[in-house]
Amino acid sequence: MLLRLDAEKCQGHNRCYALAPELFDVDEYGQSVLLVEGDVPAELHAKARLAVSNCPEYAISIVED
Numbered sequence: 001m002l003l004r005l006d007a008e009k010c011q012g013h014n015r016c017y018a019l020a021p022e023l024f025d026v027d028e029y030g031q032s033v034l035l036v037e038g039d040v041p042a043e044l045h046a047k048a049r050l051a052v053s054n055c056p057e058y059a060i061s062i063v064e065d
């Protein structure tokens with residue numbers, strides 16, 4: 001699984017970070033930062049999907065499953 005974060009769409013609600021801190025961090029402007037480069041470990045797939053479905057700006061997407 002590959003994740004993509006669209007920084008243009010992110011409005012900094014931090015839901016992704018709250019739901020999946022293993023995958024997302026927050027920068028000094030409150031914008032989300034993707035922590036995993038490349039393949040998301042299998043044990044984090046459920047959290048990745050949770051973050052995707054809870055981002056109100058549709059800023060997170062699964063590129064490859």
Ligand code: SF4
Pocket residue numbers: 005009010011012013014015016017030031032054055056057058059060
């Ligand atoms: S939930 Fe979406 S809009 Fe909010 S910080 Fe995360 S990526 Fe950005």
